[in-house]
Amino acid sequence: MNLDEMNEKCRQLKLKTLQMCVKAGYGHVTSAFSCSEILVALYYNLMNIDKNNPSWEERDRFVMSKNHASIMLYPVFEDLGWINQNDLNDFGQDDSLLGGHSKMSIVGVDFAGGSLGIGLGVACGMAYGNKADGKSLKTYCIIGDGECYEGSIWESAMFAGHNKLSNLVVFLDRNRLCMTAVNENILSQESLFDKWRAFGWYVDRIDGHDIAKIISAVKKSFSENVEGKPVCIICDTIKGHGVDFMEDQVFMHGWVPKGEKAEIALKQLGGAENE
């Protein structure tokens, strides 16, 4: 898939995510949209997966540590043929497969978190185990910047750095917003670059909505990271990216547009023309 096709795929997946959430009346849309390009880069380029065999033992693993953004994974899995449109339609219903945070019974989910700060530790364990087993597969993980307030993130970061988990790639979704405020106003987090580097990681910082840069940053890390460090790509992103009135807004965490607002949002993602 070329870059134009991936960008188009990203738009389609965002649209499906929003449709799903508008229908259900809930979902962490803005959090999902800040990491949507990262997911497209992973599932349509970087990750070694077998579309026809999602449980393939040698596949790369993925952990969505900021698991409220797992709603964006569902359209990806549907596109890959692992779940179906009916599953998306039933999102959030009592007996549905899909809900606000993923669960392990969803094909394609390697770990189902929901309590922030936990997923990175699990990803470290996966990477450590696979390294010990001599497997070449990689573990990818997305964490949020608000999630970096959790102490367990830094415990895991220290473990990965010490053990040189070069088979672990973490994307830090730096959208700068927590649920209700700007992170730097709550507790300053910068310099994240220096902090991760101090914990023994190979660190890069890029525009997290540029799929080409995401892919090249990861590939560059593989070639430049001769010391065998775990990789942290800090992705500068915009919460709610792609819908202008949802972009970079506090108090839109977990917010889903309704009525006319929903129509505008869907239209901005190409819904009206492409449905």
Added chain:
Amino acid sequence: MRKQMIDSVSKVIAENENTSLFLVDIGVWGFRDVLKNYSERAINCGIFEDGMISIAAGMSLSGITPFIYGISPFILGRAYDQLKLDFCYQKLAGNFITTGAAYDFSKLGYSHYCPEDIELARTMPGLEFIAAGTPKEFEILFNSTWNDGNPTYYRLSNYCNKFDAKVAFGKAAVIKKGSKGVVIAVSTMLDSVIEACGDEDVTILYYTTLVPFDGITLRENLVNEKILLCEPHFEGALLPAIIDSVKDCAVKIKCVGVPRKINRNYGTKIEKDICFGLIDKDIRLEIRKFFNN
């Protein structure tokens, strides 16, 4: 109930300089005036419940009574050790207020449920546990406990009872008296219990303080050796407290509550209540079976 909580806590913060408020990035809009007017001691800390509770314990050691507001599994579950060691072990004053109850955030999945709340709390001797059924009840119980020098946990729910009962800290309320046995309604279960009991000739006791458990009122009202316990958390969670209260009596106890299993469903809170048999008609059936056989 959340609005009442915000009003009550805001008033205390405004009137008492030796108090502090910690938010884990929720409730910021509701507490915006407090955060603005008392910014030196009302803080949105970000998302780190466990560390924050240790910090609050430090402030308590400095003579400042802390209030912490968060989502139930992340306060009681995630920060269990900090509650146990930093507050209960040290016998420090602190107030822990949570939203979410057992599964109010039903669509968000299991990570946001906490039906084990009272059981976790009961393993920390010294931690008071308040589960008001209405905003007014919260106000009464909060005002009588926040400054009692103990760690106190307040369980809030979005699903309140319709009517206020006469509540007092540490005391069960006798809603009605009957001869066939006792129905214990815990917190937000009262509406359903009253509806389900109808004109059944049973005693209804209403508990909003779960720790310390009022065993005296239970003993005084024990009739016909039968107790039906209706809880909005894991079924039988208060059973040890009940047994302890009536341990020299021969009693039959039936429990109605959230089944003890990991719930992987989404859906609404009401759908879960229906699924778990926690609605009026199901409780009515249990009452009829239990007290009329």
